[in-house]
Amino acid sequence: MLTFAKVHFLGAAGTVTGSKFLLEAYGKKILIDCGMFQGLKELRELNWVALPVDVKKIDAVLLTHGHLDHVGFLPRLYKQGFRGRIIGTTPTLAIAKIILNDSAKIYEEEAQKAAKENYSKHNPVLPFYTITEAEKTITLFESVAEGEWVSFSDKISYRFQYNGHIIGATFIELDINEKIFVFSGDVGRVNDYLLAPPKKPEWADYLFLESTYGHKLHPKENIEEILSKLIKETIQNKGNLIIPSFAVERLQMLMYVLWKLYKKNTIPNIPIFVDSPMGNNVLEVFKRYPQWHKLPMNEYEAMCNHINIIESYRETWETIDNPRSKIIIAGSGMVTGGRVLTYLQQMINDPTTTILLLGYQAAGTRGRQLQEGCHEIKFFGRYFPVKARVKRIESLSAHADQQDLLDWLSEIKNIPEEVFLIHGEQTALDAFRLKIQKEKNWNVCIPKLHAIKELMI
The missing domain is CATH 3.60.15.10 (Ribonuclease Z/Hydroxyacylglutathione hydrolase-like)
Known part of the structure; x- marks a missing residue:
């Protein structure tokens, strides 16, 4: 039978x-x-x-x-x-x-x-x-x-x-x-x-x-070179680099790469802000399960000490009001919600702002719209003109x-x-x-x- x-x-x-x-x-x-x-x-x-x-x-x-x-x-x-x-x-x-x-x-x-x-x-x-x-x-x-x-x-x-x-x-x-x-x-x-x-x-x-x-190969990109170039241009333009990031893995990987670049004197000591409550909690998971990843704990501690971890909405607005050039990493990775929208609301219409997209952007997401060069984007019930330049790194996909x-x-x-x-x-x-x-x-x-x-x- x-x-x-x-x-x-x-x-x-x-x-x-x-x-x-x-x-x-x-x-x-x-x-x-x-x-x-x-x-x-x-x-x-x-x-x-x-x-x-x-x-x-x-x-x-x-x-x-x-x-x-x-x-x-x-x-x-x-x-x-x-x-x-x-x-x-x-x-x-x-x-x-x-x-x-x-x-x-x-x-x-x-x-x-x-x-x-x-x-x-x-x-x-x-x-x-x-x-x-x-x-x-x-x-x-x-x-x-x-x-x-x-x-x-x-x-x-x-x-x-x-x-x-x-x-x-x-x-x-x-x-x-x-x-x-x-x-x-x-x-x-x-x-x-x-x-x-x-x-x-x-x-x-x-x-x-x-x-x-299933239809493509990730490009052979020099991630560290691209990031250091964008960061130097951001400082030169007296602007801000906003990186919408997935809270799990991508954010921790990005923190590690930026820490490595700073340690090697490849980038200046530009302030780096991580604004993702979820991402902060995921950092704790890395600490609790070291057998599941390759990041040595001494590097983990040094990386976390170097980067400004935002813990309140008040700190979000203090970061926005900070006139210095800075790197802001905030959720969500496809710009579908989260703290990154608060930053974009204030900075997306400024030509000195750079938005860096990492990895896959699903059809219908704001991330895909930005990737495809939209002139305006809707969130919080209204349209915002996109005057910021939009860049992309494909090879950081997980x-x-x-x-x-x-x-x-x-x-x-x-x-x-x-x-x-x-x-x-x-x-x-x-x-x-x-x-x-x-x-x-x-x-x-x-x-x-x-x-x-x-x-x-």
């Missing part, structure tokens, strides 16, 4: 964000990741729609890592009735806790601001989730060790394997009746400032593979590029029965499908959102 597992593609199918894959097998229901959609309005609106499955019957959520597009839907899942276990590595759960608490606070503040200033179409204006809902969700967290098989039932076991990308990140292997399902999560880079190279899967009967940069991904597959000993390309925009998905078919002659599928696949086990 044939037995099948069923996979529901509830997110990150045909798009990069919203990672959610529901796996049903032998009476168990396991959700791999539970992320928010980001970017285009039609995607963001999906966040407000209940999942088309019985959430109360999901046994557990396995988290590949702590980014918002992999964990940010968890409090909504809780609100819809989920009470199972939320399982991940210890640093992943620490990051997820920070992100959920911080984003809940931002949602509540933004809802209050929108209601007070009457710039939302919705009445009443509700936060996506509340601090209370985030806190209740966090009570379901359960940590597991990296690299060890864990029994889920008599027919199912799983393992988390180190994957670079951000602290705590893993790919997930599920053994279902001796068929291996591999969910890549987000694959990291081989040469990373802070993290070791990812481990590689050795067997995959069914492979669910990220494709964010995602593997096409060659990195092919290398990551290089130790798989078998021919997978099927490969599902996920976490990509259509151009990247199509290009990567053709590349894998040409190089490996594997059976590759690009699933659509809400598709359901039956896989023989």
Whole structure:
């Protein structure tokens, strides 16, 4: 008698964000990741729609890592009735806790601001989730060790394997009746400032593979040279360098690179301000889990002492009013919200301001608009003219590029029965499908959102 597992593609199918894959097998229901959609309005609106499955019957959520597009839907899942276990590595759960608490606070503040200033179409204006809902969700967290098989039932076991990308990140292997399902999560880079190279899967009967940069190679850029040039130009122009940054990994990496440049006398002693409450908390995670990264603790302490960590909104405004040229690193990385908007509100119409974008900017985000040269940008309910110059560094991305991904597959000993390309925009998905078919002659599928696949086990 044939037995099948069923996979529901509830997110990150045909798009990069919203990672959610529901796996049903032998009476168990396991959700791999539970992320928010980001970017285009039609995607963001999906966040407000209940999942088309019985959430109360999901046994557990396995988290590949702590980014918002992999964990940010968890409090909504809780609100819809989920009470199972939320399982991940210890640093992943620490990051997820920070992100959920911080984003809940931002949602509540933004809802209050929108209601007070009457710039939302919705009445009443509700936060996506509340601090209370985030806190209740966090009570379901359960940590597991990296690299060890864990029994889920008599027919199912799983393992988390180190994957670079951000602290705590893993790919997930599920053994279902001796068929291996591999969910890549987000694959990291081989040469990373802070993290070791990812481990590689050795067997995959069914492979669910990220494709964010499946269509391109990261440029060979001299990061330190580009940064030092921009900083010297900023000082010469008596302006400010604003760097919207993701709070997890990118911010810590950037701090480390700037510290290195200062230590080598490559840049002058320009004030550096980090304004990201979430990013500050993530720094503590680096301190608590030194075995998960390459940054020596003495370097960590020196870096933190050199950089001004902003801890209050009052300090944000003191930094804005400071007439000296400075570097400001603030969340969020795709300019979708956070403290960076407060700085842009004051400085984006000044030609002496430089905005430096790092890494992937999803379609529909303000970061993508700036990257594509928009002349004005909307936030806080009004349009702001963009007179600042906009620069970009692509090679600081925490995602593997096409060659990195092919290398990551290089130790798989078998021919997978099927490969599902996920976490990509259509151009990247199509290009990567053709590349894998040409190089490996594997059976590759690009699933659509809400598709359901039956896989023989």
